[in-house]
Amino acid sequence: MKIIILAGGKGTRLQKFSKKPKIFLKFGKTRLIDLYLKIFNNKDINFILGNKGKDIKKYLDNKKFKGKVIIEEKPLGTAGYLKNFQKFSTEDVLVIMGDILTKFNIKKFLKFHKKKKSDISLFVHPNNHPYDSDLVDVNANNKVLRFYSKERKKDHVSDNLATAGIYLFKSKIFKLLKKNKKQDLSKNLIQKAIKKNFLVYAYKSAEYVKDVGTPERYFQAIKDIKNKKFNFSNKNKKNVAIFLDRDGVLNKEKKNFRYSNPCNFYPKVFSSLKKINQSKYLSILITNQPAVAKGFITKSYLEYSHKKMQTELGKNNVYLNDIFYCPHHPDKGFKGEIKKFKKNCSCRKPKPGMIFQAQKYYNIDLNKSYFVGNSIDDYKAAKAAGVKPIIVNNLELTKKIKQKKTFANLGSFANSLIKK
Ligand SMILES: [Mg+2]
CATH class of the missing domain: 3.90.550.10 (Spore Coat Polysaccharide Biosynthesis Protein SpsA; Chain A)
Structure with a gap:
């Protein structure tokens, strides 16, 4: 060569x-x-x-x-x-x-x-x-x-x-x-x-x-070297990641609403992603989007809305390293549903399938990684994958799982994990 x-x-x-x-x-x-x-x-x-x-x-x-x-x-x-x-x-x-x-x-x-x-x-x-x-x-x-x-x-x-x-x-x-x-x-x-x-x-x-x-x-590159984002010596080291749920963590989740707009960001999402992007952690979105299986939106609309989200984040100088989504839903028999997406898959949270997919592609050390979510399914998926679960924006669940610290949002978790 x-x-x-x-x-x-x-x-x-x-x-x-x-x-x-x-x-x-x-x-x-x-x-x-x-x-x-x-x-x-x-x-x-x-x-x-x-x-x-x-x-x-x-x-x-x-x-x-x-x-x-x-x-x-x-x-x-x-x-x-x-x-x-x-x-x-x-x-x-x-x-x-x-x-x-x-x-x-x-x-x-x-x-x-x-x-x-x-x-x-x-x-x-x-x-x-x-x-x-x-x-x-x-x-x-x-x-x-x-x-x-x-x-x-x-x-x-x-x-x-x-x-x-x-x-x-x-x-x-x-x-x-x-x-x-x-x-x-x-x-x-x-x-x-x-x-x-x-x-x-x-x-x-x-x-x-x-x-x-x-x-x-x-x-910035000089800072990255200090933060060990770039390292002159370590070869093929495993990556660490912060996995992120979408609705209720990055963007507002509308209950009883057929599809939440992913660009309806919570305040502080840009500053927390900036902090994560500058740290050693990858930021990887892991989201269930059953609206596709239910026929509320098409798969291409979902992908378009994710492109819009990445574009919006980019304008604010931040990014997600990757997006993994599950378009499936298990319960059949609803009007307008899309049959090929109606199945018991291995990706839909609480199953850990999407986390494992990301782990394989990005060579991630799961034990040293985090999953930030707002629901019991996020918690269970994280546990099943061996990732540390962090619940934000859900006081009731935080108490139920006996999480020591309470985090109002992604920002408060990012601040507590990444000092500087
Ligand atoms: Mg959620």
């Missing part, structure tokens, strides 16, 4: 703060460039440089770098030079933007890419600024259906699945590029490939990947 690190940008947004190329940004004693040399196999790396390329080359020479250094004479954008890698026709090519702080499991990403027989695999994740990120829409199989570039309508609604700056390509795909012409990775390669029906998949991951190309994001 070839590895290409693109570090040709001018770093305009950081210039007031530092005149050096972004790849020289320091995190403690480690520079971004040192981190790349550490996580990738040295001799597989190709640095494609532009602005201040000679300085970077000199630095690499001093480090006895064994890979390739290419300094573009004429800037070819984020994709133009990749055309030259087309000849390695049987090879997979990992491309990474040289302004991201990351440490991810490369083998796992490559395994996904090969299993899907993907032409392009995009590393995606929710972030706290989806409104100025490239986003994708995927199907249940993670195939990319649509790609939304940053330049889109203001009222856009979609999941918060932002491209993270890491890509795997089959080298034959570079044939879509023109020779020796300035081109953009999103516009001239990825979007073109989707239009031409090449196989493009999204690799959803909660591993740490953050672009540090603005002063705010750089300082």
